[in-house]
Amino acid sequence: MRLSDAPKGANAVVQSVTDAHPSDPIAQRLRDLGFVAGEPVRLVARGPLGGDPLLIQIGSTRFALRKAEAARVDVSVGDAA
Template sequence: MHSKLTDGVALPSAHTPLHQLPKGAKATIVDIVSHAVFGDMDEQVTLRLKELGFLPGAMLQVIGFGLFGSDPVAVRINGTKFGLRRAEAEKVLATIHPM
């Protein structure tokens, strides 16, 4: 599997960061990756996402985005709606389901 470099992070080509999924998309979480913007707090942010249910294998749906495509990224996972900051959404890699 080939990788591409996005914002300094190597990503598998079949996986898309959550913030890049289109509105209405359904996807399965593949991984949660590190993000330099969080610095020393990255592990805590990852843990918090996992505590909220953002776990590999979980299915989610993108509900929408903030004004002009900015924060928050609204998603539904396990029947609960969440609003994530774009930087948090960038940590979540998913495989989109065909529509």
């Protein structure tokens, strides 16, 4: 499942980050921020009417991501502690 499609408040675990093309700077930045395989993540809130931005928590840090950015992160839902 994509992080952008995860239910609000659900615990999930990052599986991978998808590169749109070789040397994708956005995918690399997501990895640099901590979106790496095995990391617990949670979708905290969605923007107005379910739109942008998405408030994502990874560890004790929260990030505001666009849906297009969050769609690059594959997660499994319900596995995080």
